[in-house]
Amino acid sequence: MLGLDISTSSVKVIELSQTKAGYRVDHYAAEPMPQNAISDKVIVDIDATGDAVRAAVKRSGTRTKLAAVAIGGASVITKVIALPAGLSGKELEEQVELQADQYIPFPLEEVSYDFEVQGPSESDPEMVDVLIAATRSENVEHRQAVLEAAGLQAKVVDIESDALENACGLLTHQMPDNGLDKSIAVVDFGATTTTFSILFDRKVAYTRDQAFGGRQLTEEIMRAYGLSFEEAGKAKKEGGLPGNYESEILEPFVDDMAQQINRSLQFYLSSGSGSGQLDQVIVCGGCAAIPGVDQMIQERLDVPTVIGNPFGEMKLSSRARAQNVEKDAPALMIACGLALRSFD
Numbered sequence: 096m097l098g099l100d101i102s103t104s105s106v107k108v109i110e111l112s113q114t115k116a117g118y119r120v121d122h123y124a125a126e127p128m129p130q131n132a133i134s135d136k137v138i139v140d141i142d143a144t145g146d147a148v149r150a151a152v153k154r155s156g157t158r159t160k161l162a163a164v165a166i167g168g169a170s171v172i173t174k175v176i177a178l179p180a181g182l183s184g185k186e187l188e189e190q191v192e193l194q195a196d197q198y199i200p201f202p203l204e205e206v207s208y209d210f211e212v213q214g215p216s217e218s219d220p221e222m223v224d225v226l227i228a229a230t231r232s233e234n235v236e237h238r239q240a241v242l243e244a245a246g247l248q249a250k251v252v253d254i255e256s257d258a259l260e261n262a263c264g265l266l267t268h269q270m271p272d273n274g275l276d277k278s279i280a281v282v283d284f285g286a287t288t289t290t291f292s293i294l295f296d297r298k299v300a301y302t303r304d305q306a307f308g309g310r311q312l313t314e315e316i317m318r319a320y321g322l323s324f325e326e327a328g329k330a331k332k333e334g335g336l337p338g339n340y341e342s343e344i345l346e347p348f349v350d351d352m353a354q355q356i357n358r359s360l361q362f363y364l365s366s367g368s369g370s371g372q373l374d375q376v377i378v379c380g381g382c383a384a385i386p387g388v389d390q391m392i393q394e395r396l397d398v399p400t401v402i403g404n405p406f407g408e409m410k411l412s413s414r415a416r417a418q419n420v421e422k423d424a425p426a427l428m429i430a431c432g433l434a435l436r437s438f439d
Contacts, residue, residue, distance in 0.1 A: 096250050097122075097152070097162040098258075098434025100427070101144065101241065103133045104286035104310070104328075104381065107427055108151045109420075110159055111409075111434045118265075118435075119410040123420040123427075124155035130324060136168040136255075136288070138237040145244025152245055156414050162247045163433040164238045167255030168288060168304055172229045174198045175213065177222040187212070191227060199229045207235045207252075228254055251436050258432030259283055259290060260299045265405035265431060266377055267297065277374040281403065282356055283428055284382035286310045291359035301363045307355050309381045312348045319344055332384065349388055353395035372398075379403035383425035405431045 100107040110122040126147045132140040176194050191210045199206055208229035216222040239249045263281055267273045274297040283290040287308045293301040316327040330336050376398050378389055383402045393400035404424045411420060
């Protein structure tokens with residue numbers, strides 16, 4: 096399956112294969128998303144989004160037609176419930192449907208939902224924890240329509256935070272002691288949303304989305320230098336901005352990035368989910384491409400900080416190298432997490 100990350104700023108498509116030594120990137124491409132085609136993780140313009148997906152798939156050179164996509168943010172509701180252990184598959188389905196009605200604030204006929212048994216409940220060995228995930232059916236249908244417009248089929252519709260967690264397994268080579276018995280923040284700075292996750296012992300213990308992202312930096316550049324959105328985005332990536340850019344615009348933005356991490360960390364600590372000091376921060380997403388951002392965040396938070404690279408222990412095909420997959424690596428966590436669903 097292709098891992099297909101459809102976001103506000105771009106669509107990213109990646110195809111992995113499994114080798115004896117691990118994984119290999121076979122195909123990759125990214126394509127800018129037309130402005131306003133997606134708003135708050137909701138697909139507004141199916142045709143424009145489908146065109147962008149088609150262009151990315153064509154440029155990647157893949158012939159694979161099955162894809163995994165994700166839904167994120169406020170569009171997804173998740174809830175862990177406890178049900179009696181030993182229920183048959185049919186009984187479990189009936190119980191989940193009864194319980195789901197209590198937690199989903201929409202009529203069930205308007206909702207797509209699924210569930211997964213997580214294992215025995217810690218509080219009661221006679222019960223099992225069951226994760227329910229739900230979204231409005233239109234969110235699934237819009238993604239299916241986008242993929243169909245691009246000649247693909249949606250084989251898996253996942254949750255962005257779960258795809259990110261899946262991809263975190265590709266970062267263990269960067270973690271102290273491979274992440275074992277360590278508390279690590281993985282922060283994915285997207286265009287409009289930042290996802291803050293705490294991994295303890297390589298498992299996600301906490302996750303939180305914030306309305307903050309690289310688009311704010313692009314808009315600051317637009318305002319300061321009278322550029323269009325496209326010109327500002329290009330200048331942000333390629334450079335060539337006036338000498339005061341770093342001190343007056345970039346550094347305050349990186350300060351904001353560090354504050355977002357610190358604020359999320361305080362939420363995590365006050366939630367009672369964890370305690371103690373972070374062992375590491377891993378920065379991912381488009382903002383990770385800002386030169387020196389890891390050092391700047393490390394200085395502000397006084398926590399060892401690195402840029403996430405899910406491809407650190409992978410082989411790369413020549414076609415994927417030609418498409419700059421290494422340069423884009425920190426922004427490909429969700430796409431990688433989705434592509435890994437091929438091997439479930």
